[in-house]
Each structure stands twice: as C-alpha cells, then as structure tokens.
C-alpha cells in the first residue's frame with residue numbers, strides 16, 4: 001500500500017514535521033487528490049503561532065489547493081452535472097460540513113457562521129487523515145465540492161489568486177461596488193491585491209492602494225490601482241491625499257485587508273458620508289481600536305460590514321474569473337516562491353516575513 005508524506009504543525013510554535021500517512025480507504029462519495037499545489041498564506045502563519053481558536057492540533061495546513069483526481073468512489077459531479085473523472089485537475093471548496101439544518105444556515109442565512117462548518121487545513125486534525133493541502137494527497141470527504149479547472153486556466157494562475165481571490169470576491173460583493181465608484185484598499189497583501197483587481201474589473205473609478213511596502217504598491221498598480229498611498233505618510237497626510245482624490249468627500253468604498261486594528265478606524269475616516277466599509281483583514285485577533293461612534297459612524301451614516309469565510313458561489317466564480325482574466329491580471333506572478341514539502345518551513349517564513357506576497361507548496365515535486 002502506498003504511503004503519503006505530509007507536513008504538519010504538531011502544536012502551536014512547534015517546528016513543522018514531516019509525517020507519513022497510509023493510503024486512505026475511500027468511503028462512498030469520497031475522492032483522493034494527488035496535490036499539485038497548496039498555498040501558504042497569512043492564516044498559516046497565524047496557525048503556526050497558535051493565534052486561531054479551536055484548532056485541533058496536530059494539523060496538516062493548506063486550505064486552498066489544486067490537485068489531480070487519483071481515485072474516487074461513487075460518481076462525483078460538478079454543479080453543472082459534469083462527471084469528475086480520474087486525472088482531472090480540480091480545486092475544491094475548503095469549507096465542508098456546513099449543515100443546512102441550523103439557525104445560522106436556515107434562518108439567518110449566514111452559512112459561514114454555521115457551528116458545524118469545518119475547513120480543510122485549519123479545523124480538521126491530522127489525526128483524522130489527509131485533510132490539508134501540505135500533503136502529497138488530500139482526502140476529499142463525501143460532499144466536498146470539487147471544481148474542474150478549465151483547460152484555459154493554468155493551475156498556477158488560479159492558485160496565485162487562491163484564497164485571497166476568493167475572500168476578495170466575497171468582500172467586493174459585500175461592498176456592492178457600482179460602476180465608477182471610488183475604492184480604497186487598505187493593505188495589499190494577497191487579499192488586497194485581488195480586491196484591487198476585482199474592483200478594476202468591476203468598473204471602479206479611482207482605486208487607491210494603501211500599504212507600507214513599496215513593492216506591493218507597485219504590484220497593485222499592475223493589478224489595476226490608479227493611485228497608491230504609502231504608510232510612510234502620516235495618518236493626516238493620508239486623509240488629505242484621500243480628500244485630494246475625492247473632492248474632499250472620501251472614498252465611496254473602503255475595503256480593509258491589512259489586519260491592523262487602526263486601519264479599521266482609519267477606514268471610517270477615509271470613507272465618504274453614506275459610504276461602505278468592509279472589514280476582511282482580521283481573520284485573527286490582532287487587538288482592539290478606539291472608534292468614535294458619533295463622528296466616524298452615526299453622523300457619517302456609514303455602512304460597516306464584516307466579511308467572514310466564503311461560500312461555494314465565491315469559489316466557483318473565482319475559478320471563472322481567474323480563467324477569464326488570468327492573462328489580464330497577474331495573479332500568477334503573485335507567487336514569490338514554490339517549495340517542496342521538506343522546505344515548508346522556508347515557505348512559511350517567506351510569508352511571515354512578507355518577503356513574498358505568496359508562497360506555494362508543491363508536495364509531489
């Protein structure tokens with residue numbers, strides 16, 4: 001019987017280990033992928049530092065991945081009804097187990113807050129098998145939704161966008177961007193870069209990228225930013241730049257993707273009266289910030305929304321967008337480095353030190 005190697009986080013702040021897993025037996029409706037690529041993102045850095053609650057260590061990290069179907073039991077189909085065959089290159093929605101049976105799913109219509117929801121590479125334990133992407137194979141439980149990558153879409157392009165693209169799509173949806181509206185994107189890491197790209201594809205007006213890292217700001221220009229604002233400027237200077245770009249009104253939309261608590265307060269200053277702020281940079285607890293409810297929210301008549309997780313629809317559309325616009329928007333080039341399994345610590349360090357926007361693991365290299 002074949003064995004598969006996987007990189008694991010044994011516990012918070014413990015060095016990554018390589019472990020061997022036996023080839024899993026497939027239950028009805030399950031599939032096995034041979035992993036082509038899995039992402040290393042900021043969430044993995046937080047996971048390694050134990051900054052997310054409820055994580056069942058040891059885990060195999062890697063939530064968004066691309067692989068080849070090596071085996072399946074039953075007849076998996078796409079949402080279009082097409083059969084998924086062995087040898088197909090697919091990605092899959094890393095979220096699984098949403099129950100469609102609880103208050104959050106059925107009444108509040110907020111399935112990303114369903115208590116039964118599990119995420120590959122984050123909330124599944126390595127004790128339960130190959131349930132993360134930093135592994136030569138990934139076990140897709142029954143009900144995990146696969147999406148075939150169209151021939152025109154290189155896996156490297158899709159995974160270059162990866163989870164950041166999916167999150168960005170959800171955030172831009174929540175901002176209800178209309179043609180011609182101005183957008184500020186605070187923090188142009190993997191999520192922010194894709195927010196810039198999607199805002200520009202959506203026909204936004206002025207798109208301002210705000211970040212401390214000069215390389216990231218010039219990259220954001222390639223993604224479609226029309227303006228860049230460096231964090232080297234003071235907060236007052238940034239506000240005055242924003243006013244200079246918007247006839248002193250502020251941006252129609254501000255999307256916070258930086259993870260800095262102060263950025264949420266600043267977002268409320270940068271947005272125009274009656275504008276929309278979407279917060280999608282705080283997937284971990286980075287602390288609190290003072291907000292002035294009268295001046296920053298109530299009187300401004302501002303809409304402030306939090307964006308947590310993604311649904312199948314976001315994943316599905318992200319694949320279509322990457323296929324259609326992958327030559328126009330340089331998602332593929334966002335990948336700074338690709339490493340084998342044993343170099344997973346290097347890949348993680350690259351992302352932790354922000355020396356690359358994104359790194360990939362290629363477990364079968």
Ligand SMILES: [Zn+2]
Nearest residue numbers: 099102105114
């Ligand atoms: Zn539920």
Ligand SMILES: [Zn+2]
Nearest residue numbers: 041043163164
């Ligand atoms: Zn991620």
